[in-house]
Structures are given as C-alpha cells and as structure tokens.
Amino acid sequence: MRRREFVKAGIGGAAMAAAAGGTAAAEGRAPEGAGVGAEGVPRVLEEGAPAGREAGGRWVRPEIGVEYVAVEPRDGEAAEVRFATAGGSTAWRPVHVHGGGPDGSPATTALAAAPPGCTGYQVRAEGGVVRSAALNVTQGPQVRIGGRRGGGLRADTGAPGGAEVTYLTRAGWGADESLRFDGSGEEIWPAEYYPVQTVTVHHTAVETTGDHAADVRAVYHYHAATQGWGDIGYHLLIDPEGRVYEGRYSGEDGLPVFAEEPAPGSAESVTAGHVYLRNSGNIGVCLLGDFTDAMPTDAAVDALVAVLRLLCERTGVPPNGEVEYENPVNGETAVQLGVSRHRDWLATECPGNTFAAAFDEVVRPRLEGGYR
DSSP, X not given: OOOOOOOOTTTTXXXXXXXXXXXXXXXXXXXTTOSOBTTBEEOOEEEEOXXXXXXXXXXXXXXXXXXXXXXXXXXXXXXXEEEEEXXXXXXXEEEOOEEEOOTTSOEEEEEEEOOTXXXXXXXXXXXXXXXXXXXXXXXXXXXXXXXXXXXXXXXXOSSTTOOEEEEEOHHHHTOOGGGGBOTTXXXXXXXXXXXXXXXXXXXXXXXXXXXXXXXXXXXXXXXXXXXXXSSOSOSEEXXXXXXXXXXXXXXXXXXXXXXXXXOTTTOEEEOOSSSTTOOTTEEEEEESSOOSSSOOOXXXXXXXXXXXXXXXXXXXXXXXXXXXXXXXXXOOEEEEESEEEGGGTSSOOTTOHHHHHHHHHHTGGGGTTOOO
C-alpha cells in the first residue's frame, strides 16, 4: 500500500515537507503572486440601495466606490445590471442567479463585478428586485490579519518531492474573521462535521479582477455578511492562475476542509453551503470566474484536477463512480457520481454552460487512477 501523508504547514507536517525539499507551504508562506501583506487588508465596505430604488429600476449612486453589486431578484427571476462610468453607461448584461447556501438559509442571488471607475448601477428583473447592494473591497480601513499564509496538501507516494497542492490559508487571502460572529460574539455558523460522500464543482459566476485574493474576499463578504450566512459557502476556491484558496472555516487545528487528517472511510468535512439541502458530507470546490460563455484557463483546470484527485484519494470518494448520497442531517437523498457539477444536483447553470458542457472531456477522464 502506498504511504500517503497530508502535510499541514506548521501543524506537525513541517518535517515531512522539509524532507521533500521544502516549499513555501512548509514555511508558512503564501504561494507567490497572491495573498496579503503584513499590514493586512482593506475591510470590505457595503452600501445597500435605498428602499424602493431597486424595484423601479432607477440608478443607484452609492457613496462608496462600486466594485461589485449584489442582486436578489424577486422569486429568483433572471436579472440584468448596467454600470455608470466616466464614459457613460455600459450595456445591460445578465447576472447569473443561482440558489445555494446553508441548508437552513436558502438564497437565490447574484454577484456582479463592476468596471473600474464605476460610480453607480442599475438593475432590472421581470418580477422586480428585492434588494441590491454595492461592495467595495479596496478602499475600506485596514484590518490586520494574523496567522500563517500558506499550506500544502500532499499525497506522498514515497518519491522525493512528492506531488503537492499548495494553497492560501484564510489568513493568506485576508479573511476578516469578525464576519463569522454576531454582535454578541456568538459564532453565526458553528462548524459541524460529517463523513465525506461526494465532491461538487462550482464557478462563482462573477468576472475576476487582477487581484484574485480580493475576489475571494468579495465572495466571502457576500456570503458571510450580505447574505448573513456567517462564512463563505465553498470549501476550496481556485483562481485563473491555478492558485488554491482555503474556504469555509473548519476549526483551530489549521487543517482546511476536514475535522482531522483524512483517510478513506473515516474522512469528515465541515459542512459548507454550496448545494442547498445537500451540503453535509459534500465538499464544494469553486473556480473563480464566469464560465457561461468561456472556458476556465488551463492553469485553473489543471489545479482543479489536482485538487479533485487529491480529495478523492484521501477520502475514498470514487470520482466517476455512483454514490448514493444521503444527507445525515435532513435525510435528503440523491444518486450522483462521486465528483459532480452543481447543475447535477439542482436547476442551475453552475459551473457555467460552456465549462459544464466540456467537463466530461477536460476533467473527468483525468480523475481516474489516483493522485500522481
């Protein structure tokens, strides 16, 4: 039997990582090209539209700079948004509404990235808009972020420098942990753990910017604060450069996704909020970007394949085999492949029409044979 190790930088795995030659993850550094500095990150600012402004489709002019717009159409109807810039208003463009969230807090909403220099926005939907809000991730007061910046997930086959997936920790991408608590200091969404049964692939359905750590912070704020969940709904996220980000908080042991070091048959993941009513025992991996009309980058697909293979090997989930999923909390059942797309569970476009159509060609064949 092959010897497999799960390396957690600075949490009992440093010696194994050093023996393999040492990495940024082993030293607690973030992977190059992303993450936050020692000074911290800007606090995300949010400004909701004035009452009644959304329903009439009138322009909303927030006092904060507009970098993203969150939209909640009535009854989950299709919605569109356009933006005001110095050069005039942009064309209307659809926002991709999809359902998700913790099993007790369903939401049918959308997030859209605004163009640089945006000063206002307008939204419209056939049934009207319940609410909208502007988010700004770059101009708020600084929040100091402590903790190690990077980590590594490794399936060690015994060869020197065994394959490893490095990732940015929550501290590495700048998670404001205060968002996880209410005004009285109580955790809004306490962690619960259940045996892993399946893995689901998503996209954020939001155009990315040049700062992908900020993109993750926007999604985090949108889930945790705007929608009131108390945390991000995905376990892991992947940016267009192929960098991996730790998502949902999973405890103080420094281990992402899991309650403890995973092994086939005994791996337990923290419950997140990415497939409504079918979250417990279901790991959510999300690509940053909108893949309705475009494919993810090769780097993102390669990283996704590496992450999926590693997760399946460490948990025993058969990537292309049928799984009889049963939610241990609410009894909801479904028959799915071990690795599936969000749209396989619910009526949604996620992970985007173009990528979803190519999934069986560009991802699924590469999941066989374990991690190499």
